[in-house]
Amino acid sequence: MSIPVIDIFAGPGGLGEGFSSLLDNGRRVFKTILSIEMDKYAHETLTLRSFFRQFEPNKAPKEYYEFMKGNLSLNKLFESYPEEAEKAKQEAWKAKLGYDKKSVKPEEVDKRIRGALKGIGNWVLLGGPPCQAYSIVGRSRNQKTILDANEDERVDLYKQYLRILAMHNPAVFVMENVKGMLSARSTESPVFEKVHNDLSDPVKFSDDISDEVKKGLNCPGYKIYSLIKPVEDYDQEGNPVFSAKDFIIRCEDYGIPQTRHRVILLGIRKDIDTKPIILKQTSKVSLSQVVDDLPKLRSGLSREEDNYNNWHRNIANITSNGAMIDMDEKVIQEIKKTIKKLKKAQNGVGRKFVKYHGNSNSKPYRADWFLDENLDGVSNHISKSHMGSDLHRYLFSSAYAVTYDSSAKLEDFPSSLLPEHKNVNEALKTKKFADRFRVQLKDEPAKTITSHISKDGHYYIHYDPTQCRSLTVREAARIQTFPDNYFFCGPKTSQYIQVGNAVPPLLARKIAEIVLKLF
Numbered sequence: 001m002s003i004p005v006i007d008i009f010a011g012p013g014g015l016g017e018g019f020s021s022l023l024d025n026g027r028r029v030f031k032t033i034l035s036i037e038m039d040k041y042a043h044e045t046l047t048l049r050s051f052f053r054q055f056e057p058n059k060a061p062k063e064y065y066e067f068m069k070g071n072l073s074l075n076k077l078f079e080s081y082p083e084e085a086e087k088a089k090q091e092a093w094k095a096k097l098g099y100d101k102k103s104v105k106p107e108e109v110d111k112r113i114r115g116a117l118k119g120i121g122n123w124v125l126l127g128g129p130p131c132q133a134y135s136i137v138g139r140s141r142n143q144k145t146i147l148d149a150n151e152d153e154r155v156d157l158y159k160q161y162l163r164i165l166a167m168h169n170p171a172v173f174v175m176e177n178v179k180g181m182l183s184a185r186s187t188e189s190p191v192f193e194k195v196h197n198d199l200s201d202p203v204k205f206s207d208d209i210s211d212e213v214k215k216g217l218n219c220p221g222y223k224i225y226s227l228i229k230p231v232e233d234y235d236q237e238g239n240p241v242f243s244a245k246d247f248i249i250r251c252e253d254y255g256i257p258q259t260r261h262r263v264i265l266l267g268i269r270k271d272i273d274t275k276p277i278i279l280k281q282t283s284k285v286s287l288s289q290v291v292d293d294l295p296k297l298r299s300g301l302s303r304e305e306d307n308y309n310n311w312h313r314n315i316a317n318i319t320s321n322g323a324m325i326d327m328d329e330k331v332i333q334e335i336k337k338t339i340k341k342l343k344k345a346q347n348g349v350g351r352k353f354v355k356y357h358g359n360s361n362s363k364p365y366r367a368d369w370f371l372d373e374n375l376d377g378v379s380n381h382i383s384k385s386h387m388g389s390d391l392h393r394y395l396f397s398s399a400y401a402v403t404y405d406s407s408a409k410l411e412d413f414p415s416s417l418l419p420e421h422k423n424v425n426e427a428l429k430t431k432k433f434a435d436r437f438r439v440q441l442k443d444e445p446a447k448t449i450t451s452h453i454s455k456d457g458h459y460y461i462h463y464d465p466t467q468c469r470s471l472t473v474r475e476a477a478r479i480q481t482f483p484d485n486y487f488f489c490g491p492k493t494s495q496y497i498q499v500g501n502a503v504p505p506l507l508a509r510k511i512a513e514i515v516l517k518l519f
Contacts, residue, residue, distance in 0.1 A: 002027075002028055002029060002030060002031035003029060003030045003031070003122070003123065003124060003516075003519055004030075004031060004033045004116070004117060004120055004123040004124070005019050005020070005030045005031060005032045005033065005123065005124045005125075005126060006032075006033060006034045006035070006036075006113060006116065006117075006123065006124070006125055006126070006164075006170070007032055007034070007035040007036070007126040007127055008035075008036045008097060008125070008126070008127040008160070008161065008164065009036070009037070009097065009127045009128055009129050009130060009157070009161075010035040010036060010037040010042070010046055010092075010126075010127065011037060011039075011042050011128075011498060011501045011502050011503075012042050012045040012046060012049075012488060012498040012499070012501075012502050013032075013035060013045065013046045013049050013502070014480065014482070014502030014503035014504060014505050014508060015126040015127070015128070015174065015176065015503045015505075015508045016032045016035055016046075016126060016508075017049065017482070017486065017505040017508065018503070018504075018505040018506065018507065018508020018509040018510075018511065018512055019032070019124070019126065019508060019509070019511075019512040019515075020032055020053055021505065021509050021512075022509055022512045022513060022516065023057060026056075026057060027056075027057075028053070028057065029512070029516055030124065030512060030515075030516075032050065032053070032091060033091060033116040033117070033123075034091060034093060034112060034113065034116040035050070035091060035092050035093065036093050036095050036097060036109075036112075037092070037093075037094065037095075038094065038095060038096035038097070039494075039498075040094070040490070041488075041489050041490025041491070041494040041495075041498065042490075042494075042498050042501075043092060043094040044074075044489035044490060045487070045488050045489045045490070045498055046092040047088050047089060047091075047092040048074070048088075048487055048489060049486060049487075050087070050088035050091045050092045051064075051077075051078070051081070051084055051085055051088035052064060052485070054081075054084035054087055054088060055084065060374070060485070061080070061081065062374075063076075063077050063080045063081070064077065065374050065375055065485075067487070068353060068375060068379045068485070068487050069353040069355075069377070069379075070351075070352045070353050074489075091116075093112060095108075095109075097109070097157065097160040098157060098160065099156070106163065106208060109164070110167055110168070113164065113167075113168050114168075117168070121169070121171075122170075122171040122519070123170050123171060124170055124171065124172045124173065124174070124515060125161070125164060125165065125168075125170040125172075125173040125174075126173070126174050127161055127174075127175060127176075128175065128176035128177055128503065129157040129158045129160065129161055129175075129177065130157055158175075158177075158195050158198075159198075159206065159207060159208055160208075161173075161175060161199075162198055162199065162202045162205065162206050162208075163202070163206050163208045163209060165199070165202035165219065165222070165267075166202035166203045166206045166209055166214075166217055166219050167209070167217065167219075169218070169219045169269065170269070171268070171269050171272060171518075171519070172266070172267065172268055172269070172515050172518060172519075173199075173222065173265075173266075173267040174264065174265070174266055174267075174511060174515070175199070175264070175265045175267070176262055176263070176264045176503050177262065177263045177264075178262060178263065179248055179261045179262060179263055181195070181263050182244045182245070182247075182248070182263060192244050192263070193244075196224055196244075196265070199222055199224055199265065199267055200221055200222055200223070200224055200239060201221040201222075202219055202221065202222070203217050203219050203221075204221075219269075220269060220270040220271045221269075221270045222267035222268060222269055222270060223238075223239055223240055223267070223268050223270055223275075224239070224240065224242075224265050224266070224267050225240055225242075225265075225266045225267070225268065225275065225276050226240075226242045226246040226247050226266075226278070227247075227249060227264055227266055227276070227278055227279050227511060227514065228246065228247075228248075228249055228278055228279055229242060229246045229278060230278055231275060238270075240275070247263045247264060247265055248261055248262070248263055249261070249262055249263075249264050249279070249507070251504060251507055252284050252285075252445040253281045253282070253284075254279050254280075254281060254282060254507060254510060255282040255283075255285055255366075255506065255507075255510075256285070256445075256481060256504045256506060256507050257285040257286065257287055257289060257290045257365070257445045257446055257478075257479055257481070258287075258445050258446040258447065258448055258449055258479050258480070258504075259445050259446070259447055259448055260448045260449070260504065261448070262503075264511070266511070266514070266515075268518060272518070274518050276514050276515075276517070276518055277514055277517060278514075279510055279511070279514070284444075284445055285365050285445060286442065286443045286444055286445060287440050287441065287442060287443075287444065287445065287446045287463065287479065288442040288443060288463070289364060289365040290364045290365055290370070290478045290479060290481075291364070291471075291475045291478050291479070292364075292442075293363060293364050294378060294381065294474065294475060294478070295346070295347045295350070295354045295356045295377075295378065295381065296345055296346075296347070296464070296466075296467055297345055297347055297348065297349055297350045297354075297381070297382075297383045297467060297469065297472065298311055298345045298348060298349060298383065298467060298468065298469065299311070299349070299383050299384065299385065299386050299391060299394070299467070299468050299469030299470070300349045300383055300384060300385030300386065300469075301314065301385055301386070301388070301391075302385040302386060302387055303387055303388075304388075306349070306385065308344045308345075308348070311391075312342055314388040314391050314392075315339065315342065315391055315392070315395055315468060316339050316342075317388070317392075318335060318339075318392045318395060318396075319335075319336070319339065321392075321416070322416055323392055323396075323414055323416045323417055324414065325414065325416065326414045326415055326416075327396070327414040328400070328403075328412070330403045330404075331396065331399050331400050331403050334399040334400075334402055334403050334465070335395060335396065335399045335465070338395065338399060338465040338466055341466050342466055343466075345467075349382060349383045349385075350381045350382040350383055350472060351381075351382060352379060352380075352382070353377055353378070353379050353381075354377050354378050354379075354381045355376060355377040356376070356377050356378070357376055364478065366481075366506070369481070369483060369506060370478065370481075370483050370484050371483075371484060372483065372484055372485040374485075375484055375485050378474050378484055379474065379484075379487055380472070380473040380474045380477065380487065380488050380495055381472045381473070381474040381475075382472055382473070382492060383467075383469045383470070383472055384457045384469065384470050384472075386457070386469070386470075389417075390458070391468055392417055393413070393417050393419070393437050393458075394437070394461050394468050394469065394470070395465055395468050396408065396413065396414070396417055397437045397438075397439045397461050398439050398461055398462065398463060398464065398465040398468065399465045400412060400439070401439040401441055401442075401463055402463070402465060405441065405443070406441070407437075407438045407439040407441065408437065408439070410436065410437075413437075419436070419437075436458055436459070437458050437459075437461065438458070438459045438460070438461060439461045439462075439463055440460060440461065440462065440463060440471065441463060442463040442464075446460075446479045447459070447460075449476050449479050449480055449499060449500050450500045450501075451496070451497040451500035451501050452500065453470075453471070453476055453496045453499075453500050454493045454494075454496035454497045454500065455493075457469070457470025457471070458470070460476070462475075473488060473492060473495040473496055473499060476496065476499045476500070477499050480499050480500075480502055480504050480505075481504040481505050481506035481507070482499070482502070482505055483505070486505075
């Protein structure tokens with residue numbers, strides 16, 4: 001019998017995917033029985049993936065792959081397998097957990113959870129309450145040093161998680177959030193200190209449950225463990241003692257090809273006498289190891305007709321428009337070599353599905369994880385469109401990275417290629433945002449994939465100068481370790497946001513292996 005999993009604030013389902021992917025004799029060890037997400041397109045992605053998991057591993061129907069190739073609509077896919085589609089729709093619930101008028105009532109949440117569990121007592125709660133309020137960038141943007149739940153309900157959204165722990169007593173929980181949580185302060189106390197303390201005794205600290213209801217609850221509380229450091233000490237109440245930084249997982253140390261640093265807490269119900277092992281560090285995985293085999297594309301063109309000839313002309317113009325006057329000589333030579341190598345990309349700017357049979361010279365790291373023999377290509381692989389002036393910046397940046405194995409700072413740019421922003425001079429003086437055009441280096445883990453990739457490709461420039469573009473959704477998904485048969489629904493902007501907000505499934509799978517040992 002599979003171990004039940006409930007995933008709240010699920011996003012596109014990265015945590016749940018990692019747990020669901022763990023197999024024993026070809027059968028799934030963990031089964032997601034309920035996932036809750038408020039965003040329309042992330043919910044569509046969740047529902048589709050739930051449909052995929054209604055079938056035995058490696059036995060998804062051919063119609064699923066026809067959908068991924070764009071040959072079948074989602075409605076037609078679901079009509080082909082109505083029973084599996086209905087189960088998927090029951091599992092993936094579009095609902096907002098929160099405190100405003102659009103939020104679902106707690107009673108409905110409890111009803112759904114009880115209905116999904118069907119009396120099972122030992123199960124796993126997953127989830128990462130929205131993190132924008134805690135993130136360092138978000139606090140800086142909003143000029144907030146003290147977070148107030150009265151001004152931003154996201155500050156207290158973890159209490160929705162807390163309430164479910166108190167009411168439904170999962171055996172284990174896994175909570176993920178941004179590293180900025182450790183430095184954030186609320187009007188009451190440091191955020192992490194309060195969250196950690198509240199999670200240890202959900203009934204006592206849950207404000208959303210009346211005193212009368214609390215009297216009937218029997219949740220014994222939770223011991224909170226680090227996933228990267230073994231227990232060395234306990235407090236007087238028998239709780240493991242860790243410092244805040246012991247909860248920061250540096251993903252690049254655990255086989256994830258990006259420098260993503262996140263806070264992850266593992267809670268074990270106090271009546272369960274066991275403690276977890278920790279994650280094993282591995283050698284670092286570079287960006288090229290997970291994206292180099294993907295079909296090559298060119299960038300799109302904005303503000304003029306998008307075709308290869310115009311694209312080539314725009315790029316080649318860098319040799320005659322004065323941009324090279326004060327450019328580094330070695331970079332000039334690399335740019336000239338690149339222009340000579342430019343050729344019409346077979347797949348152009350990409351499309352909803354790009355057919356290919358892999359790179360015969362190389363396969364991605366963990367090909368067993370990423371590739372699906374039933375899928376002779378990749379979806380969600382379409383490049384962004386850029387202005388001609390930005391193409392020159394991308395070309396310079398990627399050629400600089402090839403030459404010096406580092407991403408150019410603004411001070412390295414020739415004057416003619418400096419962006420036309422009011423604060424460029426200030427950035428040059430203070431070196432603040434000096435890397436606003438960042439190449440993701442070929443032989444290093446990528447920088448953190450965030451939802452911001454949806455708005456700005458400048459920070460996610462592909463290392464190959466001949467492609468002269470930013471990363472596609474599929475490349476970002478590879479960096480986040482989503483397998484190629486994971487399809488992201490909605491417009492491209494939403495796809496980027498979903499990928500950026502997710503927990504890397506391959507990291508979640510490694511956590512699932514630890515949780516399985518507890519069970």
